[in-house]
Amino acid sequence: MMTDDNIGIDISKHFLDAHRLSDGxxxxxxxxPGGFRALVAWLGRDVPARVVFEATGPYHRSFERAFSGKPPFVKVNPLQARRFAQACGTRAKTDAVDARMLASFGRALSLEPDQPVDGEQFDLRELFSARGALIKDRTRLINRLKTQTLALIKRQTKAQIDQLTRQLQALQHAINEGLRACPARARANAILRSIPGIGEVAASTILIEMPEIGTLRKKKAASLTGLAPMTQQSGKWQGKARIQGGRKSLRDALYMxxxxxxxHNPDMRDKYIAMLKQxxxxxxxxxxxxxxxxxxANALVKADRTWTPNPT
Incomplete structure (x- = not known):
């Protein structure tokens, strides 16, 4: 049975601290895994309105994977959660206090539960994360090669770069296979790839970093990417609107x-030239x-159609 209760869970490397608002x-x-089973027993049969936890990198992944699609999860930004606690006048920061504040945060803002994530999406995220780490390693080696002078060291560095390049290709191949394994993702991938400018890497990044693609409102898609301009105004002062927040890796993937x-995209080219003329x-x-x-991209996936140029 669904209830209006709110659960906050503070996740650390070794422990999960839980707080239930209804009875404290x-x-x-x-x-x-053993702790996850005990948590299920503690939650009981009644389904809460939301279970709120912070994104904590590697510490929350196993927890999220084990429970995705079961209780209504809300994953929040740690900075936003901390600012909420400060706004409430809470200065102490312990795991128990954080769990209570997360539950209060969810209730105060009536946070909407996240969309459930399937196991394949978690696998794709892990592949994508590994790919990002290899790109950083290869970039570092390429920059180092520019300053090396000894032939032996240069040969070793080039060999390492070649090895990382092969590994990156293998990871991208695995990502592509994972996308093709799901008909819905395969169709979305084909739609994204039809848009001039969006290639293999950008399309896979969008599908992995924004699995909600095709279900969002126009402004929400821009906001999640961190590309929605935020107005800055106070009294008579009017500042420049700036972009901020959002999913940085997705934003970076859209640059090229x-x-x-x-x-090469007529519509985008005309818009770009018009802005420069302004x-x-x-x-x-x-x-x-x-x-x-x-x-x-969001509109086309929602409409389930590939890109076609506007008639002139």
Whole structure:
């Protein structure tokens, strides 16, 4: 039975600290499969309105994977949760206090539960994370190669770069196979790839980092990417609107597609040129194209149709 209760769970490397708002009940469980089973027993048969926890990198992944699609999960930004606690006048920061504040945060803002994530999506995220780490390693080696002078060291560095390149190709192949294994993702991937500027890597990044693609409102898609301009105004002062927040890896992945789109996507090219003629800086104009791309991608996936040029 669904209730209006709110559960907060503070996740650390070794423990899960839980707090239930309705009766103030608290409990601590190991952050391990045995602890997950004990948490299920503690939650009972009644389904709460939401279970709120912070994104804590590697510490929350096993927990999220074990429970995804069962209780109504809400994963929140740690900075937002901390600011909520400060706004409530809470200065202490312990695991028990954090769990209570997370439950209060969920109730006060009536946070909407996240969409359930299936096991394949978790596998894709892990592959994507490994790919990102290899890219950083290869970039570091390429930069180091530019300053090396000894032939032996240069040969070793080039060999390491070649090995990382092969590993990156293998990871991208595994990602592509994972996307093809699910008909819905395969169809969304085909739609994204039909948009001029969005290639293999950008399409897979969108599908992995924004699994909600195709279910979002226009402004929500831009906001999640961190590409929605935020107004800055106080009294008579009017500042420049700026982008902020959002999913950085997704935003980074849209940079090169936006550049390509300004040359090979007629609609985007016309929009880009028009903004430059209006005196907009190139960076601002390119950011607008990135926003248009993710909004277009969301709209096409929602409509289940590939991109076609506008008739002239």
């Amino acid at each position: 009940g608290t409990a601590t469980f190991p952050n391990a 597609p936006a550049l390509v789109a300004t040359k 005196g907009k800086p190139k960076k601002v104009a390119l950011t607008a194209i990135m926003r248009k791309l993710i909004e277009l």
